[in-house]
Amino acid sequence: MRGRVRTALVTGASSGIGLELCRLLARDGARVVMVARDEERLQRAARWIRTEHPGAGLTILAADLSAEGAVASLVSRLEREVDPIDFLANNAGVGASGPFASSGLAEVSDLIRLNVSNLVELTHRLLPGLLERRRGIILNVASTAAFLPGPLMAVYYASKAFVLSFSEALAEELQGSGVSVTALCPGPTLTGFQKRAGIEQTRLLRGPLALAAAPVAAAAYQGALDGRRIVIPGVANKAMVQALRALPRAFVRQMARRANDVAPIEGPPSGGEGGTA
Numbered sequence: 001m002r003g004r005v006r007t008a009l010v011t012g013a014s015s016g017i018g019l020e021l022c023r024l025l026a027r028d029g030a031r032v033v034m035v036a037r038d039e040e041r042l043q044r045a046a047r048w049i050r051t052e053h054p055g056a057g058l059t060i061l062a063a064d065l066s067a068e069g070a071v072a073s074l075v076s077r078l079e080r081e082v083d084p085i086d087f088l089a090n091n092a093g094v095g096a097s098g099p100f101a102s103s104g105l106a107e108v109s110d111l112i113r114l115n116v117s118n119l120v121e122l123t124h125r126l127l128p129g130l131l132e133r134r135r136g137i138i139l140n141v142a143s144t145a146a147f148l149p150g151p152l153m154a155v156y157y158a159s160k161a162f163v164l165s166f167s168e169a170l171a172e173e174l175q176g177s178g179v180s181v182t183a184l185c186p187g188p189t190l191t192g193f194q195k196r197a198g199i200e201q202t203r204l205l206r207g208p209l210a211l212a213a214a215p216v217a218a219a220a221y222q223g224a225l226d227g228r229r230i231v232i233p234g235v236a237n238k239a240m241v242q243a244l245r246a247l248p249r250a251f252v253r254q255m256a257r258r259a260n261d262v263a264p265i266e267g268p269p270s271g272g273e274g275g276t277a
């Protein structure tokens with residue numbers, strides 16, 4: 001695996017799946033450009049990677065990829081500061097939970113810009129270079145949520161359906177060009193994502209579908225190097241996606257709604273009458 005990737009760009013590199021991807025790339029000797037908003041957290045992540053891989057070539061570029069114009073300025077910094085990218089991991093993404101009718105329009109727009117519009121723009125801006133060099137790997141992080149509608153997380157699920165559809169179509173268009181496109185579709189993964197999305201209470205995280213970030217990133221990295229079109233980490237998640245294809249759509253919608261219902265988990269009372277001390 002060493003030397004396959006020369007220079008990688010990973011968005012959402014400071015935690016979760018993105019950070020695990022950076023570790024794998026650094027292990028294999030790639031230079032890694034790490035992008036996220038919080039520069040201090042990126043520095044901490046880079047220091048941690050360097051304790052494992054002391055010679056790792058890591059560049060930190062702080063950017064808010066939910067902002068308009070963010071991709072254009074990121075790409076001009078890349079052109080000034082680093083070698084041409086040959087591995088692009090469009091990983092940064094956020095979720096949002098709750099009924100669509102009561103969600104804030106600003107939050108919805110930011111989610112769509114980060115998960116969809118800026119992913120497309122970054123791909124569009126870097127693709128000509130990859131095609132010119134006839135060498136490149138694009139890894140787009142979708143989700144198993146891409147395979148079904150998600151009541152109570154409607155915009156998030158729809159954003160991931162976009163990423164999956166876009167990635168598969170682009171992979172087909174680029175066949176024979178030297179550039180491959182892989183859509184990663186993880187199931188519930190134990191990262192900071194759930195807390196940020198307000199779904200840390202979701203039932204899915206307590207079931208057999210949940211995986212740690214490291215095996216998800218390992219499956220994604222290997223799948224991308226192998227040029228696979230879709231990677232679904234974990235046997236249970238693969239089986240669930242198969243089942244979704246066979247089940248009636250109305251049942252699937254209701255099942256997703258129940259899974260996304262983040263009512264607090266029932267447990268012993270934390271105090272008050274009858275509580276034990």
Ligand SMILES: NC(=O)c1ccc[n+]([C@@H]2O[C@H](COP(=O)([O-])OP(=O)(O)OC[C@H]3O[C@@H](n4cnc5c(N)ncnc54)[C@H](OP(=O)(O)O)[C@@H]3O)[C@@H](O)[C@H]2O)c1
Nearest residue numbers: 012014015016017036037038065093143188189191192193
């Ligand atoms: N965890 C799951 O259950 C799960 C399941 C399926 C798919 N996914 C997808 O996997 C991807 C990675 O998620 P994760 O679980 O690893 O989440 P995570 O641990 O919360 O990491 C998210 C990363 O994205 C960065 N980020 C967030 N907003 C950003 C913005 N506006 N601009 C630039 N960077 C931003 C974060 O850093 P800053 O906050 O510093 O910017 C962080 O580095 C996402 O696309 C997510 O939708 C996750």
